[in-house]
Amino acid sequence: MTLSDTTTDAARPEADPRANRLRAHLGSRVVLPGDAEWDLARMPWNVAVDQRPVAVARPETAEDVVEIVRAATAAGLRVAPQSTGHAAAALADTGHADTVIVSLARLRGVTVDPVARTARVLGGSHWNDVLEATAPHGLTAPHGSAGDVSVAGYSLSGGLSFYARTHGLAVNFVRAVQLVTADGALVRASAEENSDLFWAVRGGSGAFGVVVSLEIDLLPYADVYAGMLLWDAARAPEVARAWAAWTATVPESATTTLRILNLPPLPELPPFLSGRSVVVIDGAVLETDDAAAAVLAPLRELAPEMDTFARIPAAGLVAVHMDPPQPTPAVTAHAVLDELPDDAIDAFLRAGSNRELFMTELRHIGGAVARPVAAGGAVSAMRGRYISHAVTMVPVPEAAAGADAAVREAVALFSPWHIDALALTFVDGGGADRRIGYGDAFARLGELKRRFDPAAVFSAAQPVT
Structure with a gap:
């Protein structure tokens, strides 16, 4: 269903009491039904999807995300990470009831290491952000066919590029991920640190936390x-x-x-x-x-x-x-x-x-x-x-x-x-x-979901159970 016209004052829904608790803790970092920005905040890139969560949170830093996850769980709400909303229809499969959408649209930025041929990408960044940062160094990335797709959602769900038959899926370019887990901790996952979580998030994506940054390998093509x-x-x-x-x-x-x-x-x-x-x-x-x-x-x-x-x-x-x-x-x-x-x-x-x-x-x-x-x-x-x-x-x-x-x-x-x-x-x-x-990985993903997110805090476009 497409997004409806902006709700009139007479028809504005009452905010969920749990959302009011979020407002008390998070202030302007959260948008609630009835706020002037509500319709814009809840609108995904795929505007055929009418998202109606309990609230939309808009962090600007990793520390904001930590506070949002802790406040949401304390209020008895689930968390749905969203960078752009290209996968909004897939997220809608899991439902928006009892959910805070964490919109990462304000958490963007790319830092390139041209010697190591890597980039650190903030969680809401688009592929256009990466291309703009890498081009001056004669480098590029395994992006998809649209530049306004998020790096995190695309890469951690597989990622098919026009480089794919030579270089494989984009998920294999991910070297490390920084994410906020269900207990509100900010952790780094890589082959050396939290390796089980690193295995899971490379495919399980938002089912295991809110990704606030990731480190990716780059391609040597000018x-x-x-x-x-x-x-x-x-x-x-x-x-x-x-x-x-x-x-x-x-x-x-x-x-x-x-x-x-x-x-x-x-x-x-x-x-x-x-x-x-x-x-x-x-x-x-x-x-x-x-x-x-x-x-x-x-x-x-x-x-x-x-x-x-x-x-x-x-x-x-x-x-x-x-x-x-x-x-x-x-x-x-x-x-x-x-x-x-x-x-x-x-x-x-x-x-x-x-x-x-x-x-x-x-x-x-x-x-x-x-x-x-x-x-x-x-x-x-x-x-x-x-x-x-x-x-x-x-x-x-x-x-x-x-x-x-x-x-x-x-x-x-x-x-x-x-x-x-x-x-x-x-x-x-x-x-x-x-x-x-997921094939043979599905059973292990379910086990790790229960280990890292036993209360099923995270609602994801790609559920793993």
Whole structure:
């Protein structure tokens, strides 16, 4: 459901008495129903989700987070960490009743060590913050396809980038995490300190505490060969079959997606795209210019209408996928596939022909994504070779049910090729069974949840029990 209009004074709900206790202890660091800032404070990036917690806390320091967690537990409330709210629909699965959302939007900052090729990132930071800090040093990071996604939520839930087939999941770049645990303690977790907690949070994320900072490894790329190829959707059958055949032999240096986009007639779109359906291949090839051109040659032989693949600054890679730059009401669904036969391409084309869907996508994974890391955490790899992914917009609350049905039906078309795997960063509500995302780690995660958070203080987008 989309966020409602700002509540009128006559309709403002009474604050929960427990929230009043928070206000007494935390003052302006907490926003309650009835406050002038309430509707803005509770609004997530995915504005299709109507978040109505007991309160929203807005820390600016790690010490603020300690106070907030202690005050919330003393008041008998649960805590839901949230950096941006891209995963708001997944968090809504666990419910907002008895919950304080801890919005980390004000806890942002990045410090780069160019010699060690690492960065210390505060808990509310976005990937754009990291790219801005690392670019002057000729470095980059394993970010996703949108720069306004939080580093913590993305990385600690796995993280699939256009570097992934070469370098694996972003979670394996995490060297240490500083978080506030259920007892209100500020602790550091790494391979050397609190190693069980470090294992759990790399996959279990917000289920184990409020992450106030993390240290990540960086990638030694000042520039990359990346871009997109675009055709009219009438070419989709030819392009999709060529891409499927190409991915069967392409080296691990190439990470790409295939999408059919049904673009609405919006004035902010270029005139040649507004209102059109197009088929797009985008991504990166971590090779020299000549070697990358050779890899892409079979796709370029299809004479795309637009070809932007070129050597670009590494920070520009975040814009290649053209994710919306502003909060957007949307619903999504996905599944992981282990093969992509011709019948699966037919399913992709059927899904893409449904103009109710904004996007129907296949992401090529495999390679380093599928290889577990010896010193990894609860999630260090993901099975499968492709992800099927569907997205549609929810312009008004009444459209939510139909939109949800549309993305589910699109992904269901691939059911003969589904495997028991899950891309946790793609989970967007809908009662997804996270157990298949954790696999054999799920039982140990549950044990550690009971050990570190026996009262189930933390409510997370990715619950581990």
